[in-house]
Amino acid sequence: MRVRASLIWAAVASAVGLIVLLGFFFEIEALRLARQILVDWAVLLAAWALMLGLLNLLGVHWSKVSQQEKGWPYSAVLLLFFLVTLILGLLFGPDSPVILFLFNNVQLPIEASLMALLAVTLTVAGFRVVTRRRDLVSLVFVGVGFLVLLGTGPWVIGSEGVLNTFFRDVRNWLAQVWAAGGARGILLGVALGAIATGLRVLLAADRPYGE
């Protein structure tokens, strides 16, 4: 009888998942050992999958450069820094001073600057929300944000005044009670969704690993 390969993959995923899941609820040594081995293999495969992803990134930009598509000079720069960093990291190690130099002076400043842009973007977005949208949900969103900002940052004057203290208490009340209630509901909903999604995979209803 010829068995379809997809059935084998589904059986593997379900069996492995069942072993790992049972380990959450049963403290059995054999089960714990099997679970540890499987998780160890998963971590190893995750690292190798990261490498495959990087190779794919290399291939995509290489084709852009070789075919001189639109924006190919940027892809060339990307490939240059990618290969330089990878080679240096493989040769000297990721904890070498060279890599740290590049990390501290190239990657980190760029990433931090991108995060700094977010401050302007969020301010502009908040300004546009209050000027254009006038529904209750938007009003609650912006209003609560304004109150929390008032209670978070220092004031020009009267940072320790009564008003500042009042807004700080309002901020704490909003963040610790009102937002906490909504956050708990969101967390429960996320957990339920994660359980449903995970069970679908374990029961082979969803097969993201392919056929």
Place this chain on the structure above:
Amino acid sequence: MSNIASLQPLGTLLAALLTMMVLSYLVGDNVLFRLAVHIFVGMAAGYAGSIAVHNVLIPRLITPVVSGGLGAFNSLLIVPWLLVLMLSLKAWRSTAGPGSLPVALMVGVGAALVVGGAVTGTLVPQTIAAMDSLDPRAVTPLTGETGLERMLNVVVLLAGTISTLVYFQFTARRDATGQATRSRLATWVAYVGRLFIALTFGVMYAGGLAAAMAVLAERVQFLLSLVFSFFGG
């Protein structure tokens, strides 16, 4: 190492230059910004690959073989090797079939961990916490609130939790016209939950803005310190 240390001013200049290139996006999308972003992506990818090789692949796959020889190829080593080789076949469409086995293993493990963690780490504890909050004898551990003040807070907390959960319930019935509608109570409660979600997101928005503002302040401070170091000596 000393060579690298001597290059620190150059590194600082390089960092400042790249910071300016990125901040130029405030004016508009331009070449400098795109160049800086592509440099970042390339470098981050290269660094991630190098650390994955050094910290995971070599210690787990290569080092046992190198140090133990072929005798180290026991079942606990052959299987990972096979899995890695099979996963490599995913790179080509014609050979992608066998690569589904290691992917299935990863997916199965990940799904089980997510399910187990969600149940034991979030669902049960949070539900118990919600129920415990109704205990009138309980005292808020942080603020020390008791009595009516605490009950009011607990009511608000529970209302937020329940209404938010109701909002995410999209089960409806078909009425006589065939349209899927929820009951009036569920609709109103879901609307309240939507307001609680908006409130939560408002708090998160303010927190994110504060975090970004802190980063902006750090970047501006970095630039100003460099300028001052140049002009100030």
Place this chain on the structure above:
Amino acid sequence: MAEIRCPMCSQANPEEAEVCAFCSARLRPLLAGGPAEGIPPSEAEPEETDWLSRIRQEAVRGQAEPTPPPPEEGGPDWLSRLRRAEAEEEGPPKGEVPAWVSDAVEPAPPQPAAPAEPEVPDWLARVRERKAAEDVPAEESAPEPEEDWLSRLRVPQEGQVPPREAPPLPEILRPPDEGTPAIKPPPASLPSWLPQPPVEEEAAEESPALPSTPWEPPSRPIAVPFSRGKAAPPPEKPAPAWPSEPETPTPAWPPAPATPASAWPPAGESPSIAVPPSRAGAAPEPPALVEPAGPEPLPHTPALLPEEGLPFVPGEAADFDIDSIKLPEWLSEAKPAAAPPKPQAEEQGVNLAPATLPAWLEAMRPMETFRPVVEIQPEEEQLVEAAGPLAGLRGVLLAEPVVAIPRQRDVGSARLDVTERQYAHAEFLHRMVQEEERELPPAAPGRRRIPLVRWVLSLVLLLGVALPMTAGLPAFALPVLGPPDLNPFIGRINALPVERPALLVIDYEPGYSGELEAVAGPMLDHMISRGLRIATVSTRPSGPPLAERLLVRAGVAVGYQNGRDYLHLGFLPGGPAAVQLFAEDPRQAVPHGYLLPAELTSRSGWESSMLSGVTALSDFGAVILITSGAETARTWIEQASPRLGEVPLLMVLSAGVEPMVRPYYETLNPQVDAILAGLPAAAAYENANGRPGGAQSIWGGFGSGLFVAELALALGAGYGLLTALLARRRA
């Protein structure tokens, strides 16, 4: 003047007319073998040998001599039976004889004078004139109204229903008079087995040549078959030896001609067929056509098929000269029998309706749907044709409005019932097709919009952040009172055991380093000030270098050393799996360290003395997670907290993550023991430590930036409110 109705066009014609003046149809049918009307008996062929004439005669004699001829000796039985059957054939019942048949025998009573005819075209007038000249006066022979030609053939049987009296024999069926020349085939044209007519030179000479045209309409109208009329008087010739039974009625065969019956077939030539002896020797004769009275020329009818090689020119009279056509002798000698005088008793009878058929004939008609019974209106009520060549005529099939106006079909017509939905779909499809065909104009270059709001806000923000750092203004006071979460956190740090290392998990992006380095700074200062040993691990590739930055910043001043005071365990990929693996067995999870000191040759941080007693997660003094994402915090809470035991889990969070982690913290059984979130908490922590750090260095810019953001939101709200009010006022 008495009139007779044309059976074809139902037009009124003079009583004596033989041919309709309008459509040239014969008004009186020809009798096969019978004496032609108008043809004097003296002109009849003295020797009629045609078989039809003979039959006619026999039929006539059959009435007088009902006794059927004795069966022929040696003759076949089928022929005798055939003749018997023919003798027994019924004729039309009395009263059902069409009037036109009766009129053929008994002309219809004279009709009142027709009203003044409308103006007729010239060509029609000429035809009428010609016809009028050719009209034959009333026939000579008086009909015998009371004598049924069929009854003469029949022999009344004893006890049987007497046969119904048949109307008088029509002309076509009457035997020709004596002297009436019988229609003889041209000499040598009959088959050999037919009795040959006597050779007559005159007949040969008179036999007209065949027309040159392939086909020409007959110069004289062909007699209507089965037209009945008064039977001619029985000839004096002996009746044919029909082998009919004496008691069976004789068939309604046309009477045999007066001429001796021709032998058909000749007994000598066809011995298989029994021929009555009376027929022997008689030459076969073609049926004698009863020609109209008077040798009037037939109306000119152009041939439909022109002669080969000749162009067809309608109206060209050369080929269509009636006089130039030589008729065969037998055809030319056939004279129309005189129309029998109409009985006086039937003068008041109704005109014949051409479409009315006798019942027995009606029964023979195969299908009735083809020819529905058409009720012909009286002439006065008939419409007059107003267009075309038949203009002015009555009783003409109208060309309008039947032809001119297209008829609408009744069932299954072209009317299409379209519903609204179908119409909408059709319109939609039509629009889709039109959209496909429509040529899109080239897209106009988009007008470049100036992001004025973004420029202004960016400039103001940058100035606001930079101003306190440069000018010292505005000056923001450092927070004295921290958030309520700060003191529990500080207490936890104070409660950490010194002998056990603390695990610092660095799981944030380098982009958040500006905030989280400032937030985690006072904590690290606190921990270092207490002399706690710190081990770092990360599930992100960028975690180990960030950990190095943190610890170098915090501990270099006090001489913290890598490998002795702090250690980087490295990078652990896999997300939840990595956390689960590390929580199960930390040593196996991270076998290789990061930036390990040189003395650790195994490249594994577990060889370090500071981690000598650590084999599980619960062996650490605390697990402190520094993260910028709620997902990472939740992963560590879900995967690691079951393995922590009594080890506290502390979190240093970005300001935006705090709301999502607080539910784990603010419970009676918290899963997170303490949280430190946001720059204000860090600034307060630094204030509490008494050691300024990164938080205080950016506190002014942070506060100024937040102030600008608050101002922007307030101004935006005001602007929005104003525009809404103005819009409402305008509305």
